[in-house]
Amino acid sequence: MNSFKSFLCLFCILLPITFSTDAQDLDYEPKILLVTAHPDDDALFSATVFKTTHLLNGDVDLAVMTNGEGGYTYSTIGNFIYGKQLDKEEVGREYLPGIRKKEVMAGGEIVGLRNYFFFDQVDKEYALDITIPLETWNTEWxxxxxxxxxxxxxxxxxxxxxxxxxxxxxxxxxxxxALRAVNQLDPEERPIVLSTTILRSDSDSTSYSMLEGYPLTKINREIPPFEFDRTQTFGHNDQLDYNIIANWVIAEHKSQGTMQQFMDVGNFEQYWYYALNDEEGVAKTRRFFDAVRSAPMYTNPNNLQEEE
Structure with missing residues (x-):
């Protein structure tokens, strides 16, 4: 295990050295903030984040809203990894916040996350009603x-x-x-905000347009989504693809048994343009995803000479 981690660290260190920004068309080093609910949701963006940090010299940070303690329900296998009865509510709620921070940071090391902003709101229970977190979280803070x-x-x-x-x-x-925070900024200070989902194939689609009652959540469906295909191949005989990266991230979340069932499930990361954004940002977004898709993958550390 230690030798694998050493290899992974070397792999990640060498990636940005091997390719310069000449490999793509961006005239800047992109900075991205991921805003998620739980300390495993960032797996959703794995491939795009990996290419941004390792191949485009970009910086990606993560803001996580909850402490993840509600994940005790799925922690039965994690009991054997962490030596605690994490699937018992009182035990899981005590220990999972710390455990899951370590897990998300281990996954973040793989894809190259830079900073973590933990908001530590109580992950009380699964629910569909958005008013529950809006009424129980420290919303002003x-x-x-x-x-x-x-x-x-x-x-x-x-x-x-x-x-x-x-x-x-x-x-x-x-x-x-995230949308409310961006909306509070002066227009010239606002980043482009994208709504992300994962699909099995490029023929799948989402019917999402807006969360009823919350107009800030409306996406601009006149603008086609920006996509990254995780099945894009590289390496020897094209035997590797970017689902491997996503699977590595998922595998770090050993306290969350059902999380492992998402391996190889989603092949297309799809990013939709929120209506909040200025339409002038569409061209910038398109150039960014063109660069993400086209940036060549690392193949030879430090251009070592092949043996005869």
Missing amino acids: ISNRLVNILKQQKYDFVFTMMPSEDTHAHHKASALF
């Missing part, structure tokens, strides 16, 4: 902190989870808080 982070970091993009009717209330709330 969350909003103020997000606004300050955005002002200080000056991101190019903010990625949220898609706040569809059938998704977890925490997912909806995390997206809404």
